[in-house]
Amino acid sequence: MNIFKKSIFSVLLSLLIIGNVYADKIRIGTEGAYPPWNSKDESGKLIGFEIELAYTLCRYIGQQCTVVEQDWDGMIPALIMRKFDAIMAGMSITAERQKAINFSQGYADEVASLAVMKGSSLEGLDTPAGINLTKPNADAKKALKTLTAALAGKTVCVQTATIHQNFLDSGDVGKVNVRTYKTQDEVNLDLASGRCDAALAAAVAFNDYAEKSGKPVVLTGPTFSGGAFGNGVGVGIRKDDTELLKKFNAAINKARKNGDISRIAIKWFGFDASM
Amino acid sequence: MELLAFGDTGWGDELFRATLMTIAVSITAMIIGFSFAAIFTPLKLSKYKSLNLVANIYTTVIRGVPELLVIYLFFFGGSGAIMFVASMFGYNDYIEINAFVTGSFAIGIISGAYSTEVFRGAIQSIDKGQFEAAKVLGLSKFIQFYKIIFPQMLRLAIPNLSNVWQITLKDTSLISVTGLVEIMRQSYIAAGSTRDPLFFYSFAAVLYLLLTFLSMKLINKLEVKYSRGY
């Protein structure tokens, strides 16, 4: 090899040696920007419902694990690229995602809701408290009609690559001006500043934002579940990692039986969001 | 101002560390860029058209496509590519790469395309007489290059390399997709947590200006040193 090839090889090799290799540890990827599911505290440490649940599950599996941060829009590619071995980032189980990765059984459920600023014309919509879109009944269909009329031509903000974006794109509420943002934080900022007429995300996310920022954010319309919103939140695992999938499913069963999931959910959500 | 305090209450220490990270990534990227330039500049100046084409594809594509796309493409496809390159050298195991390496490499590839152009331009503006004189002296090709052509090329290249440095430094703001905590990402986190984007992004601008300012001072000193005797 001439000198150039040699020097490049040695640079590459030394850089890779600096790179970390986690052998038996399970690396779990999370966003760190979706409270109360996952977020960061003042010192930058990852905290939240899923972080606590992750360590609990790893205890049951009997292996060490570390939680790794990853931007939401690169979450699934990062898993496939082996940056980490599992995703616990408030990621709902959807048919579309299941084309690329496997999911464990669901460990918690989240309901979505529209949010507006107090005083908005969209406040207090006349709809049932909650609708399920997997098998929409007459009530659900009526609610969708009400929403379509109310949201016509309005700007609704969502985080990119989420079930919430999928729902708005599905046409179930007609033609809406959808704006997508990299993180839920950015959605909240633009909702508060008036750039968005409404926003769609997990109900708990808006409650958390209203609490922490003191801004007058109110939920409106029904809470959504099922259909485009998926079937609960599960652990994302690579398709060829069947062993790990079994381990996580077994651990989730144990954690559910022992009441761990309920306990941790009540701590972070204020209610039992476990499945 | 208390937002900038060091320690647990303020973001000062995080931002300081992020600034060091920005500097580290920029320097690493420049060096990686130089390695790429070391390969592609000779290819560009070679008498074989096919080699010219390879080098031209590199510089044209990387300088013509937005950095965001290059970084995304590298981040998502890079792991596979690195493993492919390593397998050429006989290393077939799975390779683990951390965010710093990925980020620096992504920016490095971009930086290298610009550096290649700079070095090419610099070599082409050295008086042909220098090459002839070097040959006439009967020195080996290696020494010809290192002791005669290379120093002159550096002197001509330094002004434009300082531009490449500025570009590289500012491009580091785009690698938050790799999760690396440099200035932009840390400001983003702080802005989100304190809901004060105006303060933190403005402060990030100040930090970048500071880095630009200090870089210019250092590079001016370098220019003076290399122009001695001219």
Added chain:
Amino acid sequence: MDFELMVASFPKLLNAALITLKLLSVSLIIGLFIGLLFAILRLNKNIFINKFAYGYSYLFRGTPLLVQIFIIYFGLGQIEYLRSTVLWTVLKEPYWCAIIAFALNTGAYTSEILRSAFQTIKPGIIEAGKSLGIPNKIIFYKIQIPIAIRQSLPAYGNEIILMMKGTSLASTVTIMDLTGVAKYIISTTFKPIEVFIIAGGIYLFMTFIIHNVIKFLEKKYSFNS
């Protein structure tokens, strides 16, 4: 390699490229005026005006475009007072925030290009004009500016291409330009490489066109005709 996906996403990406071109052209036009203004200010004898113009140029060239967009979009959006003024109708839209950021940015680089072009005009040309009795103002508008523009073409062509790449940052503030749509398609198909090849290809094609147009203009307006 999923060719089906590449073919299917091509029309969507092409449409988005139109938005990119719109962003580019509007920003460049506004930026050119800003650049011309500040280039003139930089050549002014008054030290305050001079330094002010230098400060503007230093600020926008020394900070990343991403920071500039974020300050204008998120930072200004945070200020309660601004939201009650008429400015909000403009700042509310991500499109205008992006244009403002792009225009100010390219304005800074353009002002540097034009300034150096002004400063390298042969003094003899200006003297010739003066000796013919042409008033200073006319010398400036009819002689200096056209010559400066001609001399700036290579560097400005470069700036156009850099700005086209800069428009990709509009995708960070919700605008669905070429990069934004590319990111969207990837997030739903999880096939980044195929999409980036097409999107990158479209950018390269636009670069190619711009590069050749500039080359053509350079030849057409060169002094060797």
